[in-house]
Amino acid sequence: MQDLVQRAVDTAVALGATYADARIVHQRQQNILVRNSALETLEETESLGIGVRVVVDGAWGFSSSHLLTPHEIDHVVAEAVRIARASARVQKQAVRLGPPVTSRGFYQTPIQEDPFAVPLEEKVALLLQADAAMRRVEGVRITLSKMAAMREHKVFANSEGALTEQVLYESGGGIQALAVGNGDVQQRSYPGLFAQQQVTGGFEHVRSLDLVGNAERIAHEAVELLHAPVAPSGTFDVIIDSTQLALQVHESCGHPIELDRVFGTEAAFAGTSFLTPDKLYTLRYGSEVVNIVADATAPLGLGTFGWDDEGVPAQRVDIVRNGRFVGYLTSRETAQHLHDLVPNAPPTSNGTMRADGWNRIPLIRMTNINLEPGTWRLEDLIADTEHGLYLEMNRSWSIDDKRLNFQFGVEVCREIKNGQLGQLYKNANYTGITPEFWNACDAVCNADHWTLWGVTNCGKGQPMQLSHVGHGAAPARFRGIRVFGTQ
Amino acid sequence: MLNESTLRDLAHAVLHASRADETEVVLLATHARLTRFANNEIHQNVAEHNLEVRIRVVKEKRVGIAIGNGATREAVLKTLEQAETLAATTPPTPDWPGLPHDPRPTPETLTWSDATAEATPETRADLVGSVCRTADAAGQVASGALETNTQALYIANSHGVERYVPRTVASFVTVVMSDTGSGYAAGAHRDLHAIPIANLGREAVETATCSRNPIDLEPGVYDVVLDAYAVADILSFVCSLGFSGQAFAEGRSFVSGKLGEQVLGENITIIDDGLSPDGLPLPIDFEGVVRQQLPLVENGVARAVAWDSRWAARAGTESTGHALPAPNWWGPVPLHPHLAPGETPRDALMRHVERGLYITRFNYTRTVNPGRVIVTGLTRDGAFLIENGEIVAPIKNLRFTQSYVEALQNVVALSRERRTLASFGTVGAMKVPAAVIRNFTFTGKTQF
Known part of the structure; x- marks a missing residue:
């Protein structure tokens, strides 16, 4: 693999590229889904290929192929060079990448148990067991149990001397029960967002989820929701659980700090950002208790790796410190541009450029965007809340294209009255404006309640790429939030 | 692009080698090209050449699916072997209905356009360049994407289904931003020439103008x-x-x-x-x-x-x-x-x-x-x-x-x-x- 990526880079330079990089990626994925007592999906996917990115005449070109013969690689490089020259026809500013990147080394996700070495029979049996436990509950109509495993082996080289090799493992699983009746559908998911918790790690993580032990509970809760009243509407103090808060961080912090969005290069698809450069170091994004970091070094995070796809080492950087907005997710190119506008901003990338395969260019992607733990125990926080709502687990999500106005629906809503959890409600939604919302946060629970959740469906780019990212969060309280129920 | 006979040979190699009760091969050869622009310039410009090999085998109602992207006989047979391994280690699906039979001929419809298939990086650059210049002239900022893809879909199964559909895809989208407004336009067609890209650009510019303040x-x-x-x-x-x-x-x-x-x-x-x-x-x-x-x-x-x-x-x-x-x-x-x-x-x-x-x-x-x-x-x-x-x-x-x-x-x-x-x-x-x-x-x- 190293010979081939080096050949691609050398050929590109020989054809006139002032910068070139090449990545060979070999992905293996396994997905298992049990649906309504039957094995619905047992699928293994392998994908192998090379992507070559070049700068010629100051403009970008990229081509990729699943064929790894020397002849095909030469063809791909020549096509990337031709494409870059075509890009230069509609070019205003030449690409600037800043200081060279010369990383070299090997990184592998630490695992105890290779997820691909665990017998399929064992995995399927575990899912069938969880499914059976859910289906024992009367009123449950649809049940889903799933597992996923991924191994990605990639080799990267650039024309500045970088040469890195990485082997990344992911393992995950989850369950979901749906109750259907009277034109209504209610769902409960476990353990995390989108009925899944996936990490960079081995199968030991899946064993620790205890899917079977939680199956009956969530099935009962789905049925209970079907008969629950619709959530009340009004302004409430809310405590948001860590799963939902993870998605809140993703949508209202993770995306708007992507510097490519800020500079308009995602405008046609995902949108732009309200966090314009004039707000860096000045905007009060949240209250004093809000601290958010981008941490590509956090153990188990789906945004954890050795180097990004520009060869820049994984880093931990501040995004929001004591409520103040202090950092973006950057690339080599955008960091240069930001530094021109805000001289205090670092001129070098903080290592967030990732592609979802050999056939895609790297984009600025979230690493692990984590809300740091606070000081509260959850029991104390509930006891401290006289009248409010406890909101748990995402059911729907939407946010505007600058990431200001958001609306989330949750699976579970419980009344908090005189410091105690009470009545269960269904179909609760909450909505707000991003900085107003984070400034309304007055308490974050401590590290005992903090979990680093995985999100595997973060879409961005044209052609679309799906990124795997992480979000650590603990339950937190927000004062005066607008909540409403839908029929 | 992998032609019909090459795809047929790969599919037949799988069907011939399979030891399963039922076997299905879905081959999708893709040459995808997309030119993306923002801030009135091209900032991303990409091409992809791939062959997705999707094999579903069924043995005693046990279903296994494996997906690969190798283009050789050896590679597709390895994907077959993987599917067979998965099927052998799983419980049966009691209500498995069998893979479909469908003796009807493939309906004749125009799925291909030479204009789309022959579009070059220069073609795409010139088309999106016209939109960028229109926006620029209005003091606005255009972004968007133009893709021109060719695909070849070959599907065969052990019940006699055998289909080949070559296909082209052209798709254009633009968002144009003025100081306080924005506009949008999009279109898709098998034939690149059927998408009025310059008109769509003007439409987005006009909306971006009207939506100011x-x-x-x-x-x-x-x-x-x-x-x-x-x-x-x-x-x-x-x-x-x-x-x-x-x-x-x-x-x-x-x-x-x-x-x-x-x-x-x-x-x-x-x-x-x-x-x-x-x-x-x-x-x-x-x-x-x-x-x-x-x-x-x-x-x-x-x-x-x-x-x-x-x-x-x-x-x-x-x-x-x-x-x-x-x-x-x-x-x-x-x-x-x-x-x-x-x-x-x-x-x-x-x-x-x-x-x-x-x-x-x-x-x-x-x-x-x-x-x-x-x-x-x-x-x-x-x-x-x-x-x-x-x-x-x-x-x-x-x-x-x-x-x-x-x-x-x-x-x-x-x-x-x-x-x-x-x-x-x-x-x-x-x-x-x-x-x-x-x-x-x-x-x-x-x-x-």
């Missing part, structure tokens, strides 16, 4: 004129959540148990037409079954839902040729919904509105309640206040939370013109008119 408007219930881009979002949700055989069979669809009943307004007729050459036709599904031209709704009455072979067997009916690649979570889905046009000229639609809103498109729409197809999202790239049948001011974007089913029960007029827009990425395409809809519920507002 928007005023604040309180959320509430308004009559709306929706451009086809916004109607396409409604059509997409209603079809995927309501007219999937899987959702129907599981009782999750708003038409479950209601075929033959009035479910939408009398002026709503939807046909799923994967054969129409005016779009992105795909005459077969991903099991090799002929795609039916399927009337989903006639004058508001639910007539049919989409089926693949597995969900059809479970429901005691026949596949309609709407299978997605196996395995998938969604079940069978209509990929080519066409909403029948009305008789009102597009420019005259606003006359139906005394006080309401004109909306270009919706953004970031997500399901709040799948059973009633309640969706939330925001307006984007041009929203305007209408008074006495005329636009009087641009407005800041609003959030809606609205049942799309109820929206299609409240349509009072449809335009006679329709747009052709991509659907499910660019797997399918839909044809959509603009619409006037009463009582659309807006629940929030944003700051721009």
Whole structure:
């Protein structure tokens, strides 16, 4: 693999590229889904290929192929060079990448148990067991149990001397029960967002989820929701659980700090950002208790790796410190541009450029965007809340294209009255404006309640790429939030 | 591009070598090229050459699926071996209906365009360059993407199904931003020349001009004129959540148990037409079954839902040729919904509105309640206040939370013109008119 990526880079330079990089990626994925007592999906996917990115005449070109013969690689490089020259026809500013990147080394996700070495029979049996436990509950109509495993082996080289090799493992699983009746559908998911918790790690993580032990509970809760009243509407103090808060961080912090969005290069698809450069170091994004970091070094995070796809080492950087907005997710190119506008901003990338395969260019992607733990125990926080709502687990999500106005629906809503959890409600939604919302946060629970959740469906780019990212969060309280129920 | 005989040889090698009771091979060769622009310049410009090899084997009702991307005989046989290993180690699927048989010939429809297939990086650069220059001249900023793809789909199974469909895909989208406004335009077709890219660029620039300096408007219930881009979002949700055989069979669809009943307004007729050459036709599904031209709704009455072979067997009916690649979570889905046009000229639609809103498109729409197809999202790239049948001011974007089913029960007029827009990425395409809809519920507002 190293010979081939080096050949691609050398050929590109020989054809006139002032910068070139090449990545060979070999992905293996396994997905298992049990649906309504039957094995619905047992699928293994392998994908192998090379992507070559070049700068010629100051403009970008990229081509990729699943064929790894020397002849095909030469063809791909020549096509990337031709494409870059075509890009230069509609070019205003030449690409600037800043200081060279010369990383070299090997990184592998630490695992105890290779997820691909665990017998399929064992995995399927575990899912069938969880499914059976859910289906024992009367009123449950649809049940889903799933597992996923991924191994990605990639080799990267650039024309500045970088040469890195990485082997990344992911393992995950989850369950979901749906109750259907009277034109209504209610769902409960476990353990995390989108009925899944996936990490960079081995199968030991899946064993620790205890899917079977939680199956009956969530099935009962789905049925209970079907008969629950619709959530009340009004302004409430809310405590948001860590799963939902993870998605809140993703949508209202993770995306708007992507510097490519800020500079308009995602405008046609995902949108732009309200966090314009004039707000860096000045905007009060949240209250004093809000601290958010981008941490590509956090153990188990789906945004954890050795180097990004520009060869820049994984880093931990501040995004929001004591409520103040202090950092973006950057690339080599955008960091240069930001530094021109805000001289205090670092001129070098903080290592967030990732592609979802050999056939895609790297984009600025979230690493692990984590809300740091606070000081509260959850029991104390509930006891401290006289009248409010406890909101748990995402059911729907939407946010505007600058990431200001958001609306989330949750699976579970419980009344908090005189410091105690009470009545269960269904179909609760909450909505707000991003900085107003984070400034309304007055308490974050401590590290005992903090979990680093995985999100595997973060879409961005044209052609679309799906990124795997992480979000650590603990339950937190927000004062005066607008909540409403839908029929 | 891998030609028909090469793909046939690979497929036959798999069928010949398979030791399973049933075997299916789906080969999708792709040469995809996309030129992306922002800030009035090209900033991303990419090409991809790939062959997806999807093999499904069944032995004693045990199903295994393996996917690879190797192009040699050895590589596809390795993928076969992987599928067989998976099938051998899994429990049987008791209601496995068998892979489909379909002796009908592949319907003849135009799926190919030389103009799309032969488009070069220079062709794409010049086309998007014209949009960038138009925006630049107006003091605005254009972004967007133009893709020109060629595909070859080869499907064979051990029951004699054998299909080859070469296909081209062209798709264009642009967002143009002025200082305080924005505009949008898009189009998709098998033939690049059928997409009026320069006109679409001008349309987006004009909307970006008109939407400058928007005023604040309180959320509430308004009559709306929706451009086809916004109607396409409604059509997409209603079809995927309501007219999937899987959702129907599981009782999750708003038409479950209601075929033959009035479910939408009398002026709503939807046909799923994967054969129409005016779009992105795909005459077969991903099991090799002929795609039916399927009337989903006639004058508001639910007539049919989409089926693949597995969900059809479970429901005691026949596949309609709407299978997605196996395995998938969604079940069978209509990929080519066409909403029948009305008789009102597009420019005259606003006359139906005394006080309401004109909306270009919706953004970031997500399901709040799948059973009633309640969706939330925001307006984007041009929203305007209408008074006495005329636009009087641009407005800041609003959030809606609205049942799309109820929206299609409240349509009072449809335009006679329709747009052709991509659907499910660019797997399918839909044809959509603009619409006037009463009582659309807006629940929030944003700051721009």
